[in-house]
Amino acid sequence: MEYPGNLFVVAAPSGAGKSSLVKALLELDAKLGVSISHTSRAPRGQEQHGREYWFTNIAEFQAMAERGEFFEWAEVHGNLYGTSRAAIEERMAHGDDVVLEIDFQGALQIKQLFPYAVLVFILPPSWEELEQRLNRRGDTDPSVIARRMANARIEVAQAQKFDFVVVNAVFDTAVFDLKAIVHAQRLKYAAQRRNRSAVFLALDLP
8 A cells, every 4th residue: 555655664783873873864854753663672771661662571562463563573682573553554644754763674574565665774884893883882791792793794684685775984974875865765756646646636647
């Protein structure tokens, strides 16, 4: 089903700067909203229920999955993450553009269900820089960092399946690139036809 709103799906390995980039993009683009995912993991630091994530337990999460309430869901680093189907469809039906921050598995699932989704993969400039960023967080032990680096190699290999790739070497440049992707998508024929249907009708365009 086509919706007047656009769906942007951003994925990246842990430490590539995905959340910071999306946050900066949202501050620049008032027409873009973020979708809050469900997760079975516990809150970290200052995270709040309903702001960063909808926090739930494993049993409740699995029950929601069995009822088909998730657009996609996957296990990442031993925790479950899912995207509410109803929340996404409702916002897009009202013409809102939505951005999702999820792992590559979920991104590829969404592309199958919603072909008009725009997939964006965030790459680190190098493996060395990615490891340094993970270490600078200061809240993970060496074994966790090693596991995330191993997972990152698997995740980065999936970048070729995405529509766009942004290299987060210089933060401001990466934000500009993300903004350019959003703007370009809004100007595509199919997107303009959905959002400016009256103009297309008046000009007898299919």
